[in-house]
Amino acid sequence: MSLITPFDPWKSKLCTCPQKYSLSGYTGCGHGCLYCYASSYIINFFNPRPKKDFLNRLKKEITKVPPGSIITISNSSDPYLPLEEKHKLTQGLLKILKDYDLKIMLVTRSALILRDLELIKECRNVVVSFSLTTLKEELAKKLEPAASSPAQRLNAIEALSKDIAVVCRFDPLIYPLNTEKIKEVVSAIKETGAKQVITSSYKAKPDNFKRMIKAFSEHKELWEDLYLNKGKRLGRYIYLPKDLRKELIGKVRSAALAKGMDFSSCREGLQNLNTKSCDGSSFFKKH
Numbered sequence: 001m002s003l004i005t006p007f008d009p010w011k012s013k014l015c016t017c018p019q020k021y022s023l024s025g026y027t028g029c030g031h032g033c034l035y036c037y038a039s040s041y042i043i044n045f046f047n048p049r050p051k052k053d054f055l056n057r058l059k060k061e062i063t064k065v066p067p068g069s070i071i072t073i074s075n076s077s078d079p080y081l082p083l084e085e086k087h088k089l090t091q092g093l094l095k096i097l098k099d100y101d102l103k104i105m106l107v108t109r110s111a112l113i114l115r116d117l118e119l120i121k122e123c124r125n126v127v128v129s130f131s132l133t134t135l136k137e138e139l140a141k142k143l144e145p146a147a148s149s150p151a152q153r154l155n156a157i158e159a160l161s162k163d164i165a166v167v168c169r170f171d172p173l174i175y176p177l178n179t180e181k182i183k184e185v186v187s188a189i190k191e192t193g194a195k196q197v198i199t200s201s202y203k204a205k206p207d208n209f210k211r212m213i214k215a216f217s218e219h220k221e222l223w224e225d226l227y228l229n230k231g232k233r234l235g236r237y238i239y240l241p242k243d244l245r246k247e248l249i250g251k252v253r254s255a256a257l258a259k260g261m262d263f264s265s266c267r268e269g270l271q272n273l274n275t276k277s278c279d280g281s282s283f284f285k286k287h
Contacts, residue, residue: 003051004061007072012235014267017279020105021065024074025054025089030081031109031147034211035172035202037237038076048083055092067101070281080110082146091116098123103284105129107169109144111152114159121163129280130157130194131169134178135185142215143177154192161193167280168194171266172202173248175226175240177216182248186255195283196262196276199252201245203237203267234269246270 007020028048039045073079079090109131134140135150160166168189204227213220231238249265256263264274276282
């Protein structure tokens with residue numbers, strides 16, 4: 001099985017990303033995010049494991065990737081999940097990829113990325129997409145138990161932004177858990193030096209919906225009404241009612257534009273609101 005695979009093999013009509021590839025040194029993820037969608041299609045997802053003989057296989061596969069291609073690390077995991085401290089597969093892959101004419105996008109929610117700051121700066125063309133769900137430490141610990149704290153993430157974005165193009169994913173928007181202080185979150189993102197805010201709404205799948213209701217039982221009736229009764233099934237997900245989604249995403253957009261930042265929504269069917277590509281790829285260097 002190939003390590004480097006086309007992004008979005010199902011070709012979702014809601015995906016507006018440019019053509020790119022996915023790559024990860026790990027199967028599964030150890031951050032334990034309750035809302036995670038990938039746990040529904042990766043077996044034993046929350047017990048991550050390194051891919052066998054990863055770096056040697058990568059050295060062979062990377063030679064077949066067309067120059068100038070976008071490679072995203074990682075879409076269904078995290079390049080800086082806790083296992084990376086021991087196995088250093090992301091560090092290893094960067095040492096390989098930096099010598100190729102590629103556009104590298106690192107997608108993470110971990111401050112561990114700062115360990116590789118100097119190595120990342122050696123890459124020819126790189127963008128970091130950093131995820132932030134809330135500024136509330138207690139809420140983040142409940143939603144994303146093994147991920148870096150909000151303060152650690154903001155510090156990491158600020159450190160990265162001094163030398164690298166960074167975009168921030170303020171998502172998922174989980175009504176009403178993290179949607180009451182949208183302006184404050186966007187303002188904190190702006191202060192770090194990030195160039196763009198990307199957002200999307202929480203999309204329910206059977207497994208993540210059970211986890212969310214178990215952890216936040218006080219919202220059980222509200223979420224069952226919004227998703228199971230009033231929500232809309234799009235592809236493999238159940239979305240919030242469109243009017244509520246548009247309202248929440250519109251608030252993030254307004255806050256971002258007010259701060260002079262670019263904005264995009266992701267897989268919401270609202271690409272008319274976007275000012276740049278939905279994944280941050282607009283900030284790759286132009287040849």
